Amino acid sequence: MRLLEASLLDFRNLAEVQLSFSPGVNVLLGDNGHGKTNVLEALNYPALARSFRGARDEELIRFGSEACHLRLAIAEGEKILDIEVGLDRGGRRRMRVDGDEVHRRVELVGRLATVVFDPQTVELVRGGPEMRRRWFDQGISSVDSEYLIHLQAANRALKQKASLLRDVRRGFSSLGTVSRDLETWNAELAAHAAPLVRKRADWLSRAAQAGRDSYMDLSDEKQELQLVYKQGVGSEDPGGTDADFSREILAVLDYITSDEIRRGRCLSGPQTDDVDIILDGVSLRTYGSRGETRTAAISLKLAQAEIVYGMRGVRPVLFFDDIFSELDKDRSRKLQERTAKDHQVFIATARAEDVAGWEPAGASTWTVHEGVVTIR
Ligand SMILES: Nc1ncnc2c1ncn2[C@@H]1O[C@H](COP(=O)(O)OP(=O)(O)OP(=O)(O)O)[C@@H](O)[C@H]1O
Ligand SMILES: [Mg+2]
Numbered sequence: 236m237r238l239l240e241a242s243l244l245d246f247r248n249l250a251e252v253q254l255s256f257s258p259g260v261n262v263l264l265g266d267n268g269h270g271k272t273n274v275l276e277a278l279n280y281p282a283l284a285r286s287f288r289g290a291r292d293e294e295l296i297r298f299g300s301e302a303c304h305l306r307l308a309i310a311e312g313e314k315i316l317d318i319e320v321g322l323d324r325g326g327r328r329r330m331r332v333d334g335d336e337v338h339r340r341v342e343l344v345g346r347l348a349t350v351v352f353d354p355q356t357v358e359l360v361r362g363g364p365e366m367r368r369r370w371f372d373q374g375i376s377s378v379d380s381e382y383l384i385h386l387q388a389a390n391r392a393l394k395q396k397a398s399l400l401r402d403v404r405r406g407f408s409s410l411g412t413v414s415r416d417l418e419t420w421n422a423e424l425a426a427h428a429a430p431l432v433r434k435r436a437d438w439l440s441r442a443a444q445a446g447r448d449s450y451m452d453l454s455d456e457k458q459e460l461q462l463v464y465k466q467g468v469g470s471e472d473p474g475g476t477d478a479d480f481s482r483e484i485l486a487v488l489d490y491i492t493s494d495e496i497r498r499g500r501c502l503s504g505p506q507t508d509d510v511d512i513i514l515d516g517v518s519l520r521t522y523g524s525r526g527e528t529r530t531a532a533i534s535l536k537l538a539q540a541e542i543v544y545g546m547r548g549v550r551p552v553l554f555f556d557d558i559f560s561e562l563d564k565d566r567s568r569k570l571q572e573r574t575a576k577d578h579q580v581f582i583a584t585a586r587a588e589d590v591a592g593w594e595p596a597g598a599s600t601w602t603v604h605e606g607v608v609t610i611r
Contacts, residue, residue: 236348236549237579238278239308239315245297246305247273248606257599260575262590263583264611265603271583274608275351275554277305278581281318282349283373284330284340287554292322309347311549316346341384345377348551350540352533352558359532360519364509371510374539375438378546382434389427389505396420397501404499417492425485428505429477432466432484438542439464439510445538445545446531450514452573453530453566458515460531467507529561533570540578555582559589568593 243252248270263271272288276295279287286295296303302323309316319331320343330337337343358366376383399417402408443462450460470483487503495502512519512531519531543551553574559567559582567589574580575595582590583603600611 236309236311236552238347238552239310241278241308242304242306243274243277244304245300246277246295246303247297249273249277249608250297250606252606252608254601254608256579257597258579260571260595260598261579261581262598262600263581263603263608264587264600265585267585269603270606270608271585271603272353272556273606274603275556275581275583278307278552279347279349279351279554280305280320281307281330281343282345282347282377284320284328284343287351287353292328293324293326295322296324307347318343318346341380341387344383345380348377348543348547348549349554350536350543350551351554351556352536353554353556354558354561356536356558357529357532357561359535360512360523360528361532364507367510367512368506368508370535370539371435371438371442374442374542375434377551378438378543379434382431385427385431385434389424389431392420392424392427393501393504393506396424396495400495400499400501403496410496418489421488421492422485424504425481425488428468428484429480431505432468432508433472433477433480435505435508436464436466436472441542441545442535442538445541446534449534449537449541450531453534453569454527458527460534461511461513462535463511463513465509465511467509468503468505526563530566533558537574540574544577550578553578553580555580555584557584559584560586 237258238256240256241252241254243249252274263274265271276286276288285292302321304319304321306317306319309318317333321329330343332343332346359370372386376386396417399408399413399420403410403413439462446462447460451457468484468487470487473479473483491502514523514527514531519528523531540551540553543549562570571590571593584590601608602611
C-alpha cells in the first residue's frame with residue numbers, strides 16, 4: 236500500500252500543500268517547529284480517523300481558519316482509493332471514500348494501513364498499560380473492522396456502569412433503583428468483552444512471534460523478546476462460542492458487583508488488560524536499559540506492520556518521526572534499509588545526518604519551512 240498524492244488545506248500550520256510521493260522513501264527535512272510532524276499527522280489521519288498524536292480534531296484546524304481539508308490518493312495493488320476529510324470548528328467531520336460520504340469512523344478506519352514510529356513509541360514499553368492498550372486497539376482495528384465496534388460498545392457500557400456506580404456511592408441513587416441497570420450494562424459489557432478478549436489474544440500471539448523475530452533482527456545480542464497477554468477480566472476462556480465466553484465473563488462481573496458498589500467504580504473488564512514485555516526472562520519495563528527498551532518498542536511496531544501484512548496481504552505505509560536521533564547509527568541504518576525494502580516509508584527529521592549516505596533508489600526529499608513544503 237502506498238500514498239500517491241496529498242492535498243492539504245489549513246491543516247495545522249500547512250496553509251496549502253500539494254504533494255506527489257515516491258513509492259519508496261520520502262524524507263522530510265526541516266528545522267524544529269516548521270511542520271514536519273504536521274505533514275505526517277495529516278497523511279495519517281484517515282488511518283485512525285483521528286490524529287496519531289491524540290490531538291482533538293479542532294486542534295488540527297489552522298489558527299484563524301474555520302475548517303481544514305485533506306485529500307489523499309492511495310494505491311492498494313491496482314486499486315486507487317480517494318479519501319477526503321473535512322473538519323470544522325463546529326465539531327463536524329466530513330469523510331468521503333471515492334466520493335461517497337461515510338458517516339462513522341469505523342467506515343474509514345483501516346482503509347489506509349499505517350504504522351507510526353515516533354518518540355512516544357518507547358512509552359509502549361516504559362509507559363502505563365493504557366499505552367499498550369492503545370497499541371493493540373489500533374493495531375487490531377486496522378485489520379478487523381468488527382473489533383472497533385465491540386470496543387466502542389464495551390466502552391459505552393463501561394461509561395454507563397461507572398456513572399451508576401458513582402451515583403450510588405455519592406448517594407444520588409439508591410442501590411435498589413440502579414441494580415437492574417447495572418445488570419443490563421454488565422450483560423452488555425460481557426457480550427462485547429468476549430470477542431474483544433479473543434481477538435486480543437489472537438493478535439497478541441501473532442505480535443509475540445513477529446516481535447521476537449524483529450528484536451533478534453535489530454539487536455546484536457540475540458536476546459529473546461517475549462510478550463504475555465494479561466487478561467484483566469480474570470475469567471478463563473472455555474473454548475466454545477463467544478456466547479459461552481460471555482457467560483463466563485458475566486459470572487465474574489456479577490461476582491464483583493458488591494465490591495464495585497462499595498468502591499464506586501468499575502474494577503474489572505477489558506479496560507484493565509495489559510501486556511507484559513519480557514527480555515531474556517526479566518520485565519523490560521522494570522529492568523530494561525534505554526537501548527533495550529527502545530529496540531523492544533520498535534520491534535512491537537514492526538510486529539504490528541507484519542501482522543497487517545499477514546492478515547490483509549498489504550504492506551502498511553511506515554512513518555518515522557524523529558526516532559533516529561535516539562538510535563545508534565548502525566541500528567538506524569539497519570531499520571531504514573530493512574523497512575524500505577518492503578514498505579513505502581516517510582521519514583521526518585531535523586537532522587540531515589540521520590539519512591546521510593543512504594541513497595535508496597527513487598527517494599524523494601522535501602524541505603519543510605514555515606509550513607511550506609518544497610521538493611529538493
Ligand atoms: N492549529 C494550528 N494552526 C497553526 N499552526 C499550528 C497549529 N497547530 C500547531 N501549529 C504550529 O505547528 C508548529 C509545529 O509543527 P510540527 O510539530 O509539525 O513541527 P516539526 O517540524 O515536526 O518540529 P520538530 O522538529 O520540533 O518535531 C508549531 O509552530 C505550532 O505552533
Ligand atoms: Mg516533529
